[in-house]
Amino acid sequence: MSALSRKNFWEKTPPSVKQALGAALGVAPPTFWLGRAFREQLAFANASQRWPAAKATAWQLDRIREIVGRAIAQSPYYRRAYAAAGVDADTLNALDDVRRLPTIDKSTIREHGDDMMTVARSAPGVDYVTTGGSGGEPMGFHIGADRSAIEYAYLVAGWQRAGYDTNDVQAVFRGQVVTPDRAGLRHSYDAILRRHYYSNFHMTDENMGRYLNHLATIGDCHLHVYPSSIATLTRYLNRSNRKLPTNVRGILAGSEIVYDADRAATERATGLRYFSWYGHSEKLVLAAECEHASTYHVWPTYGYCELLDASGNPVTKPGDRGEIVGTGFINRVMPFIRYRTGDYATLADSRCDACGREHMLLTDIQGHRTQEMLICADGTEISWTAVNMHDRTFDGVRRFQFRQSLPGKATLRLVPAEGFDHSRTMAIKQSLDRKLGERIVFDVELCDEIELTHRGKTTFVDQRIPDAVREGTEARAT
Numbered sequence: 430m431s432a433l434s435r436k437n438f439w440e441k442t443p444p445s446v447k448q449a450l451g452a453a454l455g456v457a458p459p460t461f462w463l464g465r466a467f468r469e470q471l472a473f474a475n476a477s478q479r480w481p482a483a484k485a486t487a488w489q490l491d492r493i494r495e496i497v498g499r500a501i502a503q504s505p506y507y508r509r510a511y512a513a514a515g516v517d518a519d520t521l522n523a524l525d526d527v528r529r530l531p532t533i534d535k536s537t538i539r540e541h542g543d544d545m546m547t548v549a550r551s552a553p554g555v556d557y558v559t560t561g562g563s564g565g566e567p568m569g570f571h572i573g574a575d576r577s578a579i580e581y582a583y584l585v586a587g588w589q590r591a592g593y594d595t596n597d598v599q600a601v602f603r604g605q606v607v608t609p610d611r612a613g614l615r616h617s618y619d620a621i622l623r624r625h626y627y628s629n630f631h632m633t634d635e636n637m638g639r640y641l642n643h644l645a646t647i648g649d650c651h652l653h654v655y656p657s658s659i660a661t662l663t664r665y666l667n668r669s670n671r672k673l674p675t676n677v678r679g680i681l682a683g684s685e686i687v688y689d690a691d692r693a694a695t696e697r698a699t700g701l702r703y704f705s706w707y708g709h710s711e712k713l714v715l716a717a718e719c720e721h722a723s724t725y726h727v728w729p730t731y732g733y734c735e736l737l738d739a740s741g742n743p744v745t746k747p748g749d750r751g752e753i754v755g756t757g758f759i760n761r762v763m764p765f766i767r768y769r770t771g772d773y774a775t776l777a778d779s780r781c782d783a784c785g786r787e788h789m790l791l792t793d794i795q796g797h798r799t800q801e802m803l804i805c806a807d808g809t810e811i812s813w814t815a816v817n818m819h820d821r822t823f824d825g826v827r828r829f830q831f832r833q834s835l836p837g838k839a840t841l842r843l844v845p846a847e848g849f850d851h852s853r854t855m856a857i858k859q860s861l862d863r864k865l866g867e868r869i870v871f872d873v874e875l876c877d878e879i880e881l882t883h884r885g886k887t888t889f890v891d892q893r894i895p896d897a898v899r900e901g902t903e904a905r906a907t
């Protein structure tokens with residue numbers, strides 16, 4: 430078994446088997462289990478982040494030429510599109526020439542996905558994944574099974590700036606389904622990866638109190654959280670007048686928008702550095718904060734990032750906003766070349782004065798991963814990010830959205846795609862019920878369309894609970 434699939438395999442192993450195996454195998458550090466590919470990628474990420482800009486640029490151009498060459502040779506879609514645009518790998522002599530390649534977006538993937546592949550869908554090492562995508566429209570695509578080790582190496586290289594190291598213990602609040610242990614605590618432990626999982630679907634005051642008590646017993650650790658999870662925990666710390674146990678060394682918060690006010694509130698309540706990063710399931714652009722600053726540093730060897738204005742021209746002036754357009758270096762089986770992510774950011778600089786890294790710096794990243802919450806009967810919130818399914822649950826559905834008018838209740842609205850088998854609704858409900866349990870009771874409604882916002886987007890949660898009711902519920906819950 431290759432190193433990378435070892436981690437995938439382990440993550441899919443049932444918890445009961447893990448616990449038994451973990452006790453027996455947990456003597457080796459995680460770096461051993463993550464394997465050689467991980468260790469090599471980590472060393473490379475650590476080296477490349479210090480490259481001078483000219484070296485990174487030359488390396489990026491080489492990679493793009495290679496990807497474009499392979500795409501033209503092996504993918505019918507790119508062969509057609511680039512022939513029509515009159516470009517090939519040999520005409521790319523500088524990074525600016527990349528602008529001659531047409532951009533693609535989610536509709537391209539949806540219409541031409543199979544034609545974009547450079548290998549057969551059934552080839553070994555090819556995985557199919559789905560993402561919620563922008564505008565509530567699910568999107569599926571293919572990606573190499575080796576992606577996790579590579580991505581994880583870059584994440585860890587980022588976390589190292591925040592004092593985390595590969596073999597350190599993590600306390601995770603990130604959407605894992607965690608069943609209660611014998612004492613009724615929603616906690617489980619993965620001895621191989623040294624991760625303690627706590628259920629962020631059950632962030633009631635009582636449970637959060639128990640989580641904190643348990644956290645105090647696990648030794649030095651970093652919290653690995655969604656921004657919404659730590660925001661919920663911070664509000665609890667504040668209203669219960671409790672403190673995080675002193676063995677918590679730092680906070681790693683990613684996969685959702687970070688609001689400045691939430692970050693400040695958490696740093697105030699905990700006295701710890703709040704470290705964040707930006708990434709996405711398509712694995713095109715990764716940007717992580719540095720040791721000294723909370724601007725996002727775009728990692729040059731993970732993918733090529735462009736920031737484009739509404740006319741498709743590059744944003745060059747610090748302070749201006751644009752759409753994040755990515756060309757991924759990781760996915761070799763289905764190249765994403767100049768993919769419009771639907772995420773927007775402000776250009777900060779091309780170099781960080783605090784750390785000296787010569788990367789594109791971004792701030793205020795926002796987009797389709799907008800914070801969207803379901804409200805439980807007791808006023809606690811469940812983040813959409815935690816509910817979202819990254820498997821085939823929403824295959825066959827064009828759009829989907831929760832509509833909520835009362836705490837603890839919601840309606841899941843589905844717009845079936847062509848050929849949708851109506852028996853799928855029950856399977857979808859069961860999948861989501863596993864995550865939401867009895868905390869949100871929901872029914873499923875098939876509909877013809879989900880209204881777009883004035884910006885042409887839908888939200889995953891059409892939240893109709895009036896603020897006054899939300900505040901009242903929260904007050905009762907505290």
Ligand SMILES: [Zn+2]
Pocket residue numbers: 718719720721722726781782783784785786
């Ligand atoms: Zn920096």
